[in-house]
Amino acid sequence: MLFTEEHHALAQTTRKVIDSEINPYCDQWEEEGIFPAREVFKKLGDLGLLGISKPEAYGGMGLDYGYQMAFVEELGTINSGGVSMGIGVQTDMATPALAKHGSDELRTDFLAPAIAGDMVCSIAVSEPGAGSDVASIKTAARKDGDDYVINGSKMWITNSTQADVLCLLANTGDGPVHKNKSLIMVPTKTPGVSFSDRLDKLGMRSSDTAQVFLDDVRVPQSNRIGEEGFGFMYQMEQFQEERLYAAVANLKGMEACIKATIDYTRDRQAFNKPVLENQVVRFRLAELQTEIEALRALAYSATEEYIAGVDVTTKASMAKLKGGRLMREVADSCLQYFGGMGYMWDNPVARAYRDGRLASIGGGADEVMLEIICKKMGTAPLHG
Numbered sequence: 001m002l003f004t005e006e007h008h009a010l011a012q013t014t015r016k017v018i019d020s021e022i023n024p025y026c027d028q029w030e031e032e033g034i035f036p037a038r039e040v041f042k043k044l045g046d047l048g049l050l051g052i053s054k055p056e057a058y059g060g061m062g063l064d065y066g067y068q069m070a071f072v073e074e075l076g077t078i079n080s081g082g083v084s085m086g087i088g089v090q091t092d093m094a095t096p097a098l099a100k101h102g103s104d105e106l107r108t109d110f111l112a113p114a115i116a117g118d119m120v121c122s123i124a125v126s127e128p129g130a131g132s133d134v135a136s137i138k139t140a141a142r143k144d145g146d147d148y149v150i151n152g153s154k155m156w157i158t159n160s161t162q163a164d165v166l167c168l169l170a171n172t173g174d175g176p177v178h179k180n181k182s183l184i185m186v187p188t189k190t191p192g193v194s195f196s197d198r199l200d201k202l203g204m205r206s207s208d209t210a211q212v213f214l215d216d217v218r219v220p221q222s223n224r225i226g227e228e229g230f231g232f233m234y235q236m237e238q239f240q241e242e243r244l245y246a247a248v249a250n251l252k253g254m255e256a257c258i259k260a261t262i263d264y265t266r267d268r269q270a271f272n273k274p275v276l277e278n279q280v281v282r283f284r285l286a287e288l289q290t291e292i293e294a295l296r297a298l299a300y301s302a303t304e305e306y307i308a309g310v311d312v313t314t315k316a317s318m319a320k321l322k323g324g325r326l327m328r329e330v331a332d333s334c335l336q337y338f339g340g341m342g343y344m345w346d347n348p349v350a351r352a353y354r355d356g357r358l359a360s361i362g363g364g365a366d367e368v369m370l371e372i373i374c375k376k377m378g379t380a381p382l383h384g
Helices: 005-032 037-046 065-075 081-093 096-101 104-116 231-249 251-267 279-307 313-343 348-360 366-377
Strands: 121-124 140-144 147-158 165-171 181-187 193-195 209-220
Touching: 005 037, 005 065, 005 081, 037 081, 037 104, 065 081, 065 231, 065 251, 065 279, 081 121, 081 147, 081 231, 081 348, 096 104, 096 231, 104 181, 121 147, 140 165, 147 165, 147 181, 165 231, 181 209, 181 231, 231 251, 231 279, 231 313, 251 279, 251 313, 251 348, 279 313, 313 348, 313 366
Parallel strands: 121 165
Antiparallel strands: 140 147, 147 209, 165 181, 193 209
16 A cells, blocks of 8 residues: 555644644643543544545545555554544544444434544443453343333443443344344433543553443434444444554554664663664664564555455454554563663653553454454364
8 A cells, every 4th residue: 555645645734733732742641541532633623634534424534544544553653542542432443333334314413523523432342241252242222112221331431431422332132142233322411321430541541441331321223323233243344444543553653662762772871882782682673663564564455455345354353463462562672672761650662561552452352363363264163
């Protein structure tokens, strides 16, 4: 996938708003444990950056997903993984199914304001007993007249304490677990929706994350995205974009870790010479940079196929798997070369070490990615 002048112009616009409106405040937001999603999203929305590949009829640019990847890759220059993740939830996790399968009314009510930055969205799939095992969710929506009445809880929900609406997966029937679920748009001001205090996480400190409780929450059945019972399939489609996002969003962040390490080890003296002059150090950094470029090529290849309408479940899973593991590897290696300074809380490489650990858990754990790849290779057990 080759970026055109238009791709580069979009990336430049993204980088400009990051440099002026986001990065100067990241340290403050990390300390506060939350970033002002409404303010940040509105600034991005005013520039059209929240609807790059979304339909023009609802305020989007209507561009292909390659432009979205140019935007996502630039998010890696944000100095806080929590902010980047919050934006990604809005663009690549909570709204793809709505854009593709939602009714005109739903897209008018929820997609258009999300694209404009006037509404904060969350994706509500994971539960205390069902993270990567999406089929095992227990939250249920029963029919009552023209409404659904929803009961259950969701866990680790990004943007949740600021969210205006949840894209929620619930069981809407008693059939097979892959055919009894639906995605439902649930406004957070609906009676019966409540939240825990913000969760105290290892990393992604600037991202507000909470448990969501749903007690007899009543919403119209017209808030359902697409057909009833197709929710699992729609969510698997959404995961393709989420996993491509996960693979691409950290590319420039990993490169920033390497650059910071080069700068530090060039100046840091040990045994009467710069640390960077040790062959093992510079060779290791060269290996890591090569791995990043290989991941970029895989993600670009998957994006090209996605644009062409190909099912990229395998490549997106591979890219997400590789991205999560590489983020851990890069941050760990770079932190080591900082020595004691790498162990300091405010070191940017230490922040990347904390934030990056989630990449192998969220959006499907490494083990789930491997099982998906095995199934596509025909090596998974027949009963699995």
